[in-house]
Amino acid sequence: MSARAAQLPRETRDTLFLLLVVACCLAPLAAHLPLWGVAMAGAMLGWRAWLAWRGRPLPGRWVTAVLLAAAVALTAATHRTVLGYEAGVTLITLLLALKTLELRARRDAMVVFFLGFFTLLANFFFSQSLPTAAAMLLALLGLLTALVNAHLPVGRPPLAASMRIAARMALLGAPVMVALFLLFPRLAPLWGVPADSASGRSGLSGQMSVGSVAELALDDSVAFRVRFAPPGGQAPPQSRLYFRGPVLSAFDGRDWYALPQAEDRGLVPWARPTPPELRVQGEPLAYELTLESTRRPWLLTLDAVRERPEMPEGYGAAMTPELQWQASRAPSSVLRYRAQSYLDFSHGPLAETRALDTYRQLPQGYDPRTHALAQQMLQQAGGSPEALMQAALARLRTGGYRYTLEPGMYGTHTADEFWFERKEGFCEHIASAFVILLRSAGVPARIVTGYQGGQVNSVDGYWTVRQSDAHAWAEVWLQGRGWVRVDPTGSVAPDRIGLPLRLQAPRTGFGNAMGLVISPTALQRLRAVWEAVDNRWNQWVLNYTQGRQMNLLKRLGVHSPSWQDLVQLLGLLTALAAAAGAAWAAWQRQRQDPWQRLLGTARQRLARAGLPLPAHLPPRGMAEAARAHFGEEAAAPAARWLLHVEQARYASQPRRALAQLQRELRRLDWPRRP
């Protein structure tokens, strides 16, 4: 097979290589495409490879036309549009695969290359992580290699040679890239990032479905990183690390929603959330938070933040009535901001208001047994909401309830099933059942989602919070105290809160295999190093924003930098590069052989006097021609000098006479126009 590959006709080899590169560009997109798209693109690439391998002719125009029509129709059917970036990504993938089927002339190859560059970019819609960047760099080099190879028409140049040329180009282009990346003004989006369509992401989702999740897949990817100020500053204990996300206050029997969405659905038409009314004590804790791309406007903050977080240029931030901070638009990439949190706080109205009724709402006809239980417990608690809450927590602690990540599917009455039948679940089930119980007794309660805990990286001191740290807890309104955070999960599984659970390696095949040869501590260490590198990547590359550009200018000595300064700096760099190029060109010209230059000057002078001579004429020939043209006398000095040149040139030490000749040349009496 490899022997056959080495002897493939050049055409076949090039086609197969290009197909390989195209496949590499498309492979990471497979996870984000509809299944039929993956199958279709794969089939087309495979077919083209088979045709190339067998040396068969390409399919006719009508075949590609039919395939194209099918691709467009299926895309439109799947995404209900052919515009927008999800449909666009599907379409461009199929177009690229389809174009390889009519890869005949060089023009077709060019179109494949251009589509290839677009697919590289399309990959970044989904991930901008370091591994993605590395993979795309390789794919870019592959595309350039194929392009270079296509422009080596002679013989059968080895691919390694093309690869070297491509790498050299990329290496030479790297300074340009760095300069442009640092200085190209960062503009605001031109027509708005489309609202989130990245559904199916793990972590928080703005909606909580209690019954339908049979098993919680632990997603070990990073949600955000926190650095407490001053750098390496003291973090609060794990048990107090509650990062607030969306607050879910509306329940339709099955799913929990945040209030504005509930309004849209007409569930609670008159509901208005209670204002935050935040009261804080003590010193704030300052930190810097780097949020991985969520494509949601949520800002995760450690409870509770009173002042507006310090956002990058172009972002606003506002607090919702439920104490959650939201950015003015969804970040499409990593977002970094600074905030100050007061760990000692209370919020919400201290006395009963009409708005609190929102948090007592429950849909009719659900969870009758929980309802009964609530009435009974309220009686036992003497009508005190606080005593009821304690009783509910006590029941969770002692009633044989179990924390599990695999609770199975729940039926219609989720709270009933939890309290009386299954008695197991993870934080969402526990919090939901708890809040339903309290609401059944008429106590205002709501669910807060966010992240709990985190892990400090021993390499760079950043705290890492993972998607698997996603958590749901409850807030209960109590007369005179406002909203009180209650974490019912802590009652069922005290381990879940405040203790670093995740000390195991990622649960992948690779991780398992590694675990066999490398000790767990070494593996953890390795992981810490990797995450530190990944964090650097985020901080330096993905989070390079307008603000940092301006900081760079400030460091360069510009007092009040603006984007015009960036453009000026770019212009200056371009001018410098051009000047360097011109200097180099001049130097190249000067690098001529000194003897050649000497004769060149002489030839110029003779030509000016009316005797053009060919460049290949030796000095003796020039002398003869000059004598013949100008006459013996007029040409004598020049002829003498030329013969001197010839003599010196072939002497044993030609260099010696050179300076002398150059001096003579300047003073030489040249013949005039006869």
Next chain:
Amino acid sequence: MAGRTDPAPRGPRAALAARWRRWWLARLPRTDTLTLTQRNIYILPTGAGWGLALTLLVLLVASINYQLNLGYLLTFLLAGSVAASVHLSHGTLRGLSLHLLAPEPQFLGAATVLQVQLHNRRRSPRHAVALAVQGSGQWAVADVPAGGSAALQVAFSPARRGLQDVPVLTAQTLFPLGTFRVWTLWRPAAQVLVYPRPETPAPPLPPGQPQTGGGASASARGMGEFEGVRAYQRGDPMKLVVWKKAARALATGSDDLVSRDTHQSQRHELWLDAAATGLADPEARASRLASWVLQADRLGLDYGLRVPGHDIRPAQGAAHRRRCLEALALC
């Protein structure tokens, strides 16, 4: 110029373009050895180059709109690579020497092959250097090895006979990305001599003329002493045919038969005379004479040539043939 003959300029724009081209070409010095420098290399983006520029623009807009920092990196790395490719592309031609070997004379109607040597004094190879007669679009491509040389051949079909300039040549490269065309125009100093197109089929050679000053009267072609050979003429007895030569002639594909000549060579001289062709058109005359010269040469006869301005004594051999053909080319 060969290949695509210059179309008659239509409209003021074409006229302007033609003028511009003439002015530009007139600036180029005529030389058989051209060393390429910044001064004589031109560079412009190709259609694919504009396509790539558009691609870069779209990538940039997408990066801005979706705020993709990696998108910026990709766009700028691609832009940087393209900038580097311009440098590589220009470097492929810069410093290259082109040398045209003196072209061989050719018959009108046949392609004249121009042999060009490419010399590379650099320590790295130069890839995909293409050469063509300007406007012909027929590119001959070669890689020039590091510190070595390569040879390229381009052909052109001269439009008329006589001594004429070698057409303007173009060297170009699209290496490495095909996005930029780097090219140079070259006006070689060499001239090429174009012989008239030999007439085919040509009538048989004219009969010999009585030798001037030879007193002997022409007797009938007797069966006297064998003294030489001449071209077969209608009516020659079969036994006069030199069959050994005929066999060789048939083997080489020409059907020229040779007869034994007895006394003729002494009494008759073969003169190829412009006046004897019986044609009025000078081109047709030259054409027929060229054909006769070739025929006589092939048969190994002595022949002389008489054209206006030239009177070449009968002789034979390659040098004589060449002299005759040159005279025909230039008459």
